[in-house]
Amino acid sequence: MRMLQREGLPMPPPHNLVFGHLILAANIQKSLPADAHGHYLADQIRQRYPSLGPTFYVDRWPFSEPMLMVTDPDVVAQSSTADHLLPKHPGIKTFLYPITEGYDLNCLDGETWKFWRRLFNPGFSARHMQTLVSTIVEEVAVFCDELRQRVEEEKMFSFEEHTLSVSIDIIGRVAFPWISALLHQRQWAAFGLEMGIWMLINPMRYFYMWNNRRIMDKYIDRDLDERYTTRQADAKSKTIVDLALADYKSEKGSSLDKGPMDAVFRKFTRSQMKVFIFAGHDAASTTMCYCWLLLSRNPQAMAKIRAEHDAVLGSDRDKAAAALSENPALLNRLTYTLAVIKETLRLFPVVSAARGGLKDFVLTDAQGQRFPTEDCLVWAVHHGIHNNPLWWPRVDEFVPERFLPDEERAEELRPRKHAWRPSKLKIVLALTVRDFDLEEAFTEWDRVNKPKGVKTVNGERAYQICDGSIQLESSHPVDGFPVRLFAR
Numbered sequence: 001m002r003m004l005q006r007e008g009l010p011m012p013p014p015h016n017l018v019f020g021h022l023i024l025a026a027n028i029q030k031s032l033p034a035d036a037h038g039h040y041l042a043d044q045i046r047q048r049y050p051s052l053g054p055t056f057y058v059d060r061w062p063f064s065e066p067m068l069m070v071t072d073p074d075v076v077a078q079s080s081t082a083d084h085l086l087p088k089h090p091g092i093k094t095f096l097y098p099i100t101e102g103y104d105l106n107c108l109d110g111e112t113w114k115f116w117r118r119l120f121n122p123g124f125s126a127r128h129m130q131t132l133v134s135t136i137v138e139e140v141a142v143f144c145d146e147l148r149q150r151v152e153e154e155k156m157f158s159f160e161e162h163t164l165s166v167s168i169d170i171i172g173r174v175a176f177p178w179i180s181a182l183l184h185q186r187q188w189a190a191f192g193l194e195m196g197i198w199m200l201i202n203p204m205r206y207f208y209m210w211n212n213r214r215i216m217d218k219y220i221d222r223d224l225d226e227r228y229t230t231r232q233a234d235a236k237s238k239t240i241v242d243l244a245l246a247d248y249k250s251e252k253g254s255s256l257d258k259g260p261m262d263a264v265f266r267k268f269t270r271s272q273m274k275v276f277i278f279a280g281h282d283a284a285s286t287t288m289c290y291c292w293l294l295l296s297r298n299p300q301a302m303a304k305i306r307a308e309h310d311a312v313l314g315s316d317r318d319k320a321a322a323a324l325s326e327n328p329a330l331l332n333r334l335t336y337t338l339a340v341i342k343e344t345l346r347l348f349p350v351v352s353a354a355r356g357g358l359k360d361f362v363l364t365d366a367q368g369q370r371f372p373t374e375d376c377l378v379w380a381v382h383h384g385i386h387n388n389p390l391w392w393p394r395v396d397e398f399v400p401e402r403f404l405p406d407e408e409r410a411e412e413l414r415p416r417k418h419a420w421r422p423s424k425l426k427i428v429l430a431l432t433v434r435d436f437d438l439e440e441a442f443t444e445w446d447r448v449n450k451p452k453g454v455k456t457v458n459g460e461r462a463y464q465i466c467d468g469s470i471q472l473e474s475s476h477p478v479d480g481f482p483v484r485l486f487a488r
């Protein structure tokens with residue numbers, strides 16, 4: 001930090017000789033709810049020091065190496081695009097190791113990452129996704145039934161509980177027994193001061209982690225073997241593992257159809273299956289909660305999304321699921337629904353990207369300012385990028401129209417390149433928003449639970465929290481997103 005300071009590189013001014021930026025961070029933390037997600041820090045610094053610029057260093061010694069916080073789309077593009085120019089931050093690997101043993105896409109870099117990414121890409125292609133629509137529709141039907149039961153109870157409840165279970169069921173198709181071991185493992189896998197001191201020193205920690213891994217591996221291996229055998233018997237059945245195995249076979253040129261599954265393929269695939277559930281269920285669930293929150297606060301957008309569902313899926317809501325299952329291509333016509341999801345992810349992004357800096361790897365902004373990365377944690381803070389008025393007109397407003405196709409959108413709302421970091425989920429909204437009205441119930445939750453201290457971030461009560469895993473990673477809505485739900 002001293003070297004960076006001497007070179008006059010951008011950082012918030014109050015830098016203490018001993019405590020670095022910890023005093024500043026503590027002051028900011030004091031103004032926020034105690035459980036607020038770490039990704040708010042960059043935007044809070046921007047608000048306090050508007051002349052600082054969107055890329056700056058923060059000194060959190062002794063808790064981490066110097067942090068290079070990046071909220072400039074051009075600079076982000078140099079550090080963490082699909083090319084993965086900088087390696088994943090070692091903290092991510094330490095965190096995921098007890099779960100995936102480090103063979104998953106989130107931990108891999110360079111050529112090994114490219115190889116396995118290429119193998120698993122077909123499973124996430126739009127074409128393959130279309131073959132899964134009827135399966136997802138079935139899971140959403142279960143979700144809707146559960147919500148209807150909640151409507152009848154006429155009580156406040158945690159919406160997130162339901163979005164979490166539907167995401168797990170969709171991603172895993174059925175809740176494999178190993179999923180509960182994975183979720184348990186996640187609590188114990190946190191590291192350093194991010195986890196409670198009791199968990200850190202608990203002598204049972206290593207036993208729990210060993211046992212959870214044993215359970216997960218046993219069930220995943222059984223599942224993989226079953227799929228492998230079925231695949232040999234029925235060449236038409238195609239899961240993401242089948243697609244990857246077919247490519248692996250053609251890459252390696254070995255006769256993998258005979259004998260047991262290839263050991264290297266098994267090791268890496270086991271890791272991917274865990275990370276798909278692990279990385280996917282939170283992100284999708286949190287996004288669903290915030291889609292509903294923002295739609296409930298914006299009646300015009302709600303009316304528009306419902307009108308789109310009437311137009312594309314037919315006005316008889318009971319036939320919408322069948323219509324989607326029969327013709328998954330209808331999803332491509334839900335452009336406003338997709339815009340709602342994208343705008344929700346803009347305002348409440350769920351994941352950031354952390355990379356490890358490299359010697360001689362220097363990022364440069366449009367003004368030519370250079371940012372050395374050696375020995376730094378390079379953090380592309382998606383919340384900071386998505387909520388910065390430099391990149392977004394009407395930054396605080398919910399304006400799905402900015403993500404409509406070119407011909408339907410006003411020119412001034414066109415998103416800047418690299419300023420939005422993407423992902424998508426449509427079916428759940430298509431099959432639920434016409435059936436229910438949702439009211440956020442934070443006021444009621446506060447009356448019942450009487451929380452102490454600050455409970456808003458920038459005036460937002462539904463702020464995002466980190467659930468005990470590392471602060472750089474996925475976020476959740478606070479207090480499980482309490483709501484009241486009504487049938488329409």
Ligand code: HEM
Binds near residue numbers: 080117275276287
């Ligand atoms: C709303 C939903 C989602 C959002 C917003 C989201 C966001 C992201 C982002 C921003 C990254 C990049 C992180 C980085 O560069 O360090 C990422 C990576 C990843 N996500 Fe998601 N994600 C979502 C859903 C899912 C789902 C459903 C799955 C799996 C079933 C998944 C699996 C992964 C994996 C494996 C990676 C690592 C990819 C790689 O390094 O090649 N995500 N996600």
